[in-house]
Amino acid sequence: MNRPPVEPEARLVVVDDEPNIRELLATSLRFAGFEVHSAADGASALRLVRQVDPDLVVLDVMLPDMDGFTLTRRLREKGQHVPVVFLTARDDTSDKVTGLTVGGDDYVTKPFSLEEVVARIRAVLRRTRPGEEDADEATLRYADLELDDDGHEVRRAGRTIDLSPTEFKLLRYLMLNAGRVLSKTQILDHVWQYDWGGDANIVESYISYLRRKIDAATPGPLSDGVGVVVPVPLIHTKRGVGYVLRLPPGAA
Template identity: 55%
Template structure:
């Protein structure tokens, strides 16, 4: 399974909640390598992702995390994915479920869809296909999901263009490094939402940096010098909690 992450973001519109907060996806599979790949691909979509390796863990995480969609393997070590789906959907929950099934296991596919699953892919599969199917489910699932092809993220007078990698504030162009751009993009996708150092580390550095929270402080300081210098600040520290971006009021 492989995916060209550099092209997928600009080729597709971006899905998020109507209030700008990220989509939440729960990935359930007992193959750690597979869940790691899926989490990487879905986080690159800008979504918040959690994983579980057993049915019991999946139900517990789902109750706390309240995912917008679940990627669910039918074969799990304790009880199967059909039971997981039923428990997650107790009380009228309509969370869409994309089942993962074994190759050529037609019975699994029929059982999953008959039981109320929304779609399925068979192993082995391409990550591109899975992400595309998941996006389709999310678009159909509920009105709070917004879909836009506009590559710009706008917070007040700060504008970030995901296609051209340009950033401006009040029309003035600001030059950022690749890491500064990724950090700012994450903050701007979650306006007025406090993001912890752990969340920022996981989103911006998780797959190619093994550092500590001090790197977040360092790059926040870099951004402030470029974004807020000589202007009313947009990047705010919430003591003991994290950082957020909000428009100047």
């Protein structure tokens, strides 16, 4: 008797210029229940992402034609906010920081275990897919900050802010708990949802980049008609405790 086809857990694109690693990853991820498409360079990956519209990209940082960071920037510039898990050749803090800056969602250091790659992919998918808990809150507002869950858009004082899927979920968690100090552990558990003890430093890095985007000065008119608009800071650090979204004392 023919069995009905099994619906894949998610559609992935794997990008790595080393054939052995690429094929090993693709085969292992298919065995884990994913639909997998693969590419050996950045140009092919850009075309493939456009063609198959994946749920997530597993992306080697070192590629022959462009690095993974440049590829991610190009995806974001084209309006493609697919989650990205970087594969890095070494445990280099600068690589990790760059990956977070350009909109990556996680990273795995080579050599890696296949179980770790699968676990991290599933963790990213859980935190970036819609329809999770609190889905009834379609639009969140705090002060002049607005988060549209359905449209996956964030605006501050009418200015649209471009966020990666993980930055979006982090901001959403802060907005749902506005005025409440959240510890790194709480944020890590809710936003990253690791199945093991994750690196709490990733929270500090993401808070820093999110703060730069949300609380950033922008060009705008002042009394003389030119200058910058400096918004009231909303994301604050409670030293030794955690982070909180709130208006500073005395702000309207």
